[in-house]
Amino acid sequence: MSEQDGRAARDREAARWFDDEAGPVVRPYAMTRGRTRTAAEGRLDLIALVIAESRADEADCDQMLSPEHVEIVERCRQEPLSVAELAAGLDLPVGVVRVLIGDLLDADLVHVSRPVPPAELPDEKVLREVIDGLRAL
Numbered sequence: 001m002s003e004q005d006g007r008a009a010r011d012r013e014a015a016r017w018f019d020d021e022a023g024p025v026v027r028p029y030a031m032t033r034g035r036t037r038t039a040a041e042g043r044l045d046l047i048a049l050v051i052a053e054s055r056a057d058e059a060d061c062d063q064m065l066s067p068e069h070v071e072i073v074e075r076c077r078q079e080p081l082s083v084a085e086l087a088a089g090l091d092l093p094v095g096v097v098r099v100l101i102g103d104l105l106d107a108d109l110v111h112v113s114r115p116v117p118p119a120e121l122p123d124e125k126v127l128r129e130v131i132d133g134l135r136a137l
Contacts, residue, residue, distance in 0.1 A: 031068055031096055038102025040112070046084040046094065049113040050101055052077040065107075068092070068100055073109055080113065 038044070052073055065073075071090060075081055081089070087097040104110040 031066060031092075031100065035099050038099050038105075040102045040105050041098065043112050043114060044083055044098045044101055045114070047082050047115050049080040049082055049115070050076045050086060050104075050110050051080045051113060052110055053108060055108065065103075066100075069104060069109075072097070072100055072104060076110055 050072070068090065072086055075086065075089060083094065083097060083101065086101070087094045090097065092100075101110065101112070105112065
């Protein structure tokens, strides 16, 4: 086998294990530094809204934040997003996104607004009576 044939075989072998379109691949545990939970875990259900704080502009300059942290802050600066929307938009597992949001909460770059529990919402019957009363006016 000539040197060119050997090089071509190695190139074909390398091509099987590398995909130009995939981009850099980082394992989720590397993004979270091996952490699977955050202190804010109880506040971060799928529909909890993540809202960027006014000082979130500093996130771009903070060298302690990963690109994923900065991306979360930038997305939430445009509009509040739920944990599920962030996970889908970033194409990351929900558990990873929760840990990253927990880091941002600790850094006071975002805050979380929990939705109103169904038990605290007004009864539908009461709302219908109010609507009927308004129509009667």
